[in-house]
Amino acid sequence: MSTWARQLLATEAGAPDPHQRQYAVLVVAAVVAGTAFGWLFDLQTPALMAGLTAVLALVATGGQSLRSDLRRFVWFTPALVLVMTVGPLLANVPVLAWLVVALVVFGAGMLPALGEHYRVGGQTFAAATLVSTTTGLGSDQPAWVLLAASASGAVFALLLRVLIGLSDPGRATRVAVARTLTEPGPGVVESAAAAWRADGSSTWLGEVLAGATRFRAAREVLLAQAQQSDRIEAERLHRIVAEADEVAAELARAVRARACTGLPHAARRDPAEAVLARGGRQDLPDAVRGLNEGLDRIRATVVRRVETPLPPQAPGARRERLKGAVRAHLSLRSSLFRHAIRCTLAVSLGMVIVLLLRDPSASSLLLALYVVLQPAARDSMTGALERTGGAVLGVTALALLITLLPGAFLLVPLVIGGMLLSMPRLRTEYQALLSCLIVITVVDQAMRLDRPLVNVGISFAANTAVGAAIALIVGYVAYLVLPSSILPDVRGAVRSTVWAVSELLRSVRAAGQGVDLPAALQAANVLALRRTQDLMGVPALLDGTGEETDDERATRDAAIALDALRQDVSTLAFRPEAEQAVAVPALRAVDDLLGGKPTAKIPDVPEGSAPATELLASSLLENALHARHAIDRTFGYDNPWKSYTISFVRPERLHIR
Numbered sequence: 276m277s278t279w280a281r282q283l284l285a286t287e288a289g290a291p292d293p294h295q296r297q298y299a300v301l302v303v304a305a306v307v308a309g310t311a312f313g314w315l316f317d318l319q320t321p322a323l324m325a326g327l328t329a330v331l332a333l334v335a336t337g338g339q340s341l342r343s344d345l346r347r348f349v350w351f352t353p354a355l356v357l358v359m360t361v362g363p364l365l366a367n368v369p370v371l372a373w374l375v376v377a378l379v380v381f382g383a384g385m386l387p388a389l390g391e392h393y394r395v396g397g398q399t400f401a402a403a404t405l406v407s408t409t410t411g412l413g414s415d416q417p418a419w420v421l422l423a424a425s426a427s428g429a430v431f432a433l434l435l436r437v438l439i440g441l442s443d444p445g446r447a448t449r450v451a452v453a454r455t456l457t458e459p460g461p462g463v464v465e466s467a468a469a470a471w472r473a474d475g476s477s478t479w480l481g482e483v484l485a486g487a488t489r490f491r492a493a494r495e496v497l498l499a500q501a502q503q504s505d506r507i508e509a510e511r512l513h514r515i516v517a518e519a520d521e522v523a524a525e526l527a528r529a530v531r532a533r534a535c536t537g538l539p540h541a542a543r544r545d546p547a548e549a550v551l552a553r554g555g556r557q558d559l560p561d562a563v564r565g566l567n568e569g570l571d572r573i574r575a576t577v578v579r580r581v582e583t584p585l586p587p588q589a590p591g592a593r594r595e596r597l598k599g600a601v602r603a604h605l606s607l608r609s610s611l612f613r614h615a616i617r618c619t620l621a622v623s624l625g626m627v628i629v630l631l632l633r634d635p636s637a638s639s640l641l642l643a644l645y646v647v648l649q650p651a652a653r654d655s656m657t658g659a660l661e662r663t664g665g666a667v668l669g670v671t672a673l674a675l676l677i678t679l680l681p682g683a684f685l686l687v688p689l690v691i692g693g694m695l696l697s698m699p700r701l702r703t704e705y706q707a708l709l710s711c712l713i714v715i716t717v718v719d720q721a722m723r724l725d726r727p728l729v730n731v732g733i734s735f736a737a738n739t740a741v742g743a744a745i746a747l748i749v750g751y752v753a754y755l756v757l758p759s760s761i762l763p764d765v766r767g768a769v770r771s772t773v774w775a776v777s778e779l780l781r782s783v784r785a786a787g788q789g790v791d792l793p794a795a796l797q798a799a800n801v802l803a804l805r806r807t808q809d810l811m812g813v814p815a816l817l818d819g820t821g822e823e824t825d826d827e828r829a830t831r832d833a834a835i836a837l838d839a840l841r842q843d844v845s846t847l848a849f850r851p852e853a854e855q856a857v858a859v860p861a862l863r864a865v866d867d868l869l870g871g872k873p874t875a876k877i878p879d880v881p882e883g884s885a886p887a888t889e890l891l892a893s894s895l896l897e898n899a900l901h902a903r904h905a906i907d908r909t910f911g912y913d914n915p916w917k918s919y920t921i922s923f924v925r926p927e928r929l930h931i932r
Contacts, residue, residue: 292448298439299696305431306692310685319684321424323719324413326691327406327712328359328428333436334694334701334708335399338392340448343439343473348436349397355403359425360874362407363414369630372408373623376641380622389599390469395702396416402708403420405622405645409629410638410716449531450472455487456527456573457520459495461832461839461901464488464894468846476585478903482576482852483530483888487523488893494519495900511550512560519546519566526570528575538574546570569893585887599797603804610812621648621749625742635720636734639670639713644742646709648750662706663743666713670739673714674732677721686718713739765830768813769909772834773902775799775806776841777869783848784862787855800845807838807910825908829836833905840865840898847891854888861892865899869906 302844306326313322332355336347358379365372379401386397406412413421440446451470464484471480494516501512525542529535547563604611625644629637643666677683694701694711701708717735779799786796811834847858 294439294443297436300433301438302692302695306437306688310688320413320416320719321420323687323691323715324359324416324421324424325428325431326688327403327715328355328414328425329432329435330691330694330701331355331399332404332429332432333698335396336432336515337436337698338395338447338702339451339470340446340474341436341444341573342475343470345457346473347396347435351400352432354888355400356422356425356429358400359407359413359428360403360418360421362404363412363416363421364418365408366414370800373626373630374500374928376404376626377619377623379706380645381615381619382412383609385604386469388598388604388611388804391466392469398705399708400799401645402642402705402712405641406712406716406858409626409641410701411635411720412638412716434769436895443533445477446476446533448480449533452480452487453527453530455484455491455626456523456530459491461836461898464491464890464897465839465842468890468894469668473882477582478585479576479580480887481890483573485886485889485893486569486576487573488569488890488897489565489572490519490523492893492896492900493562493565493569495897496565499900499904500560500562514550515547515559515563517568518549522546522570526573526577535578535580537578543574549588595797595800596845599804599845600778603801604808606805607916609805612810614812617750618645618648621746624749625745627913628741630743632738634734634738637738638716638720639735640738640742642709642713642716642742643667643670643739644746646706646713647743647746663747666710666743667736667740669710670713670717671732671736673717674721674735677718678732683718684722684853687715690714690718733806765813766824766910767832768810769830769906772803772806772810772837773906776837776844777866778805779841779844779848780862780866780869783855784859784866786848786852787859787862789852790791793829803841807834807841810834811838829908833902833909836898836902836905840895840902843891843895843898847888850888850891857888858892858895861895865895867905868896868899 309326311320315317332348332352335351335355340345362375365375371849383397383401387394413424416424427655448470451467455467460627462488468484471477471484474480497512497516501509504512522542523546529538529542546566547559551559603609606612621644622641626926628638646666647662676686690711694708697707701711721732721735779796779802782796782799811828813830813834844862847855
């Protein structure tokens with residue numbers, strides 16, 4: 276516990292973090308004050324509803340800079356307050372309650388198509404709907420009390436976020452951008468770029484991102500060349516990369532800092548000098564120049580910070596992305612759509628059973644069902660069985676604890692306090708959020724039932740097992756009935772995904788060369804979005820043992836890299852035409868890599884043209900290198916980076932049905 280507390284109150288570098296300490300003190304004081312207030316004035320339920328609203332609001336709207344978090348807070352919180360107020364009142368209108376829950380669950384299952392924050396917001400709203408509508412919490416309170424409680428919880432969440440972020444509003448954005456210098460792998464740049472755009476697209480952070488992506492692309496080129504070289508040359512290239520990583524780590528500290536008046540010597544070193552000083556070949560690959568260009572650009576920018584925002588994306592970009600996501604996933608051909616239907620069917624059946632039982636001990640049924648079904652299209656029966664056992668055993672142990680432990684009601688404020696202190700984990704691990712909500716509802720309802728606690732524990736455990744069984748049955752039957760594959764064609768899925776991403780890439784390249792193909796570009800964007808989402812679900816279908824195999828790992832890596840590549844190309848499609856032309860060399864290099872050519876080099880993208888496009892161009896190459904390496908592993912090639920040609924044969928047209 277002490278280790279967890281130290282990690283919670285420390286920065287990424289391990290130093291004490293005053294912001295986290297201030298946040299922890301405010302949370303503890305608020306939980307103690309809310310518990311005392313509810314106990315003294317017999318307002319335990321309103322205090323609980325306020326606490327839950329605050330937790331769910333912070334989970335759904337936090338994670339980025341203060342500006343972007345407040346923007347999400349404005350549109351999300353009114354809907355959250357409404358569902359927390361109206362949900363308990365729907366117990367008297369079962370048909371309407373079923374309809375609301377089904378629509379929310381289906382919508383939450385589809386929102387991942389729009390991005391990570393939409394996924395978190397949709398899942399959090401679905402959890403709030405299930406808690407308020409199906410668990411019985413607050414059903415004994417008048418509407419005005421529920422409204423006052425949920426509104427006060429939302430206000431507390433707003434005050435907490437503002438107080439913590441007011442002293443350094445852009446801290447989260449700087450941390451996300453700095454992570455691109457220390458964390459390799461696909462998807463890191465896309466996440467940082469999204470945080471940067473949401474925070475206003477300041478010029479200096481855009482320049483840092485452009486330099487970081489050029490550095491990362493050159494780094495991956497050197498690693499690819501090391502795989503194709505003899506042992507001595509490979510060791511030399513790896514040493515250059517290791518030296519460059521140390522310099523990048525020093526620069527990342529400067530980027531994270533709120534202000535920077537100068538750089539230490541370790542951040543100004545040339546990564547290749549130390550390696551050349553040890554002897555051996557003195558000539559350097561061209562990619563080393565790309566390393567130094569990226570690092571030099573960051574050095575020149577991190578001290579002189581220009582906060583002026585860069586030009587926004589082309590008008591209508593967000594609308595076009597929304598239309599593309601709708602066209603891609605409102606079809607049974609989409610794995611995301613199929614999983615949303617599975618979740619909706621299972622929850623609908625669970626709602627019928629809950630309404631028939633009319634027993635407060637059934638409050639954990641739907642939450643347990645949702646935990647087992649795991650609202651994400653990438654899932655397996657092995658994982659579902661593990662969560663089934665965990666949910667039933669967890670509720671049974673909780674019931675036993677309530678029976679034996681005096682003052683078990685204190686578990687509720689303890690869990691709420693723990694949730695407020697563990698926001699990053701709740702955003703990334705949906706099971707943890709649902710598990711905490713199960714604990715809160717079981718403890719609250721058990722303390723209110725006028726029955727022997729042993730019987731209460733048996734009832735909760737039995738209803739949890741019923742919910743888990745419904746999830747397993749509906750999930751398995753849906754896999755058999757809906758158009759999907761129990762034994763997927765992995766290589767065929769990779770080929771079709773590469774083909775779709777290549778079509779999107781070529782369409783954007785043609786647009787950058789002055790060709791007007793809006794219909795073909797939109798169709799290619801829709802197909803690439805669907806194919807990458809489908810490929811993300813393939814590794815789970817290979818899971819039969821619960822342990823990740825080499826095939827699953829290679830397929831998952833290919834899916835993540837191709838999806839990150841698709842995001843870059845799709846974003847580039849909505850930049851101004853002049854900026855698209857700047858990225859044409861990068862698009863050509865990526866097309867060659869995906870097509871099977873073994874050469875990897877830094878594309879000729881001029882500096883100073885547009886940071887937003889420069890970072891996209893370099894990120895394109897980096898993600899293409901990651902994808903190419905994963906494709907080699909998926910196809911089982913013993914010799915990496917061999918020259919081959921993927922046969923892009925498709926059973927379908929670009930016309931999306």
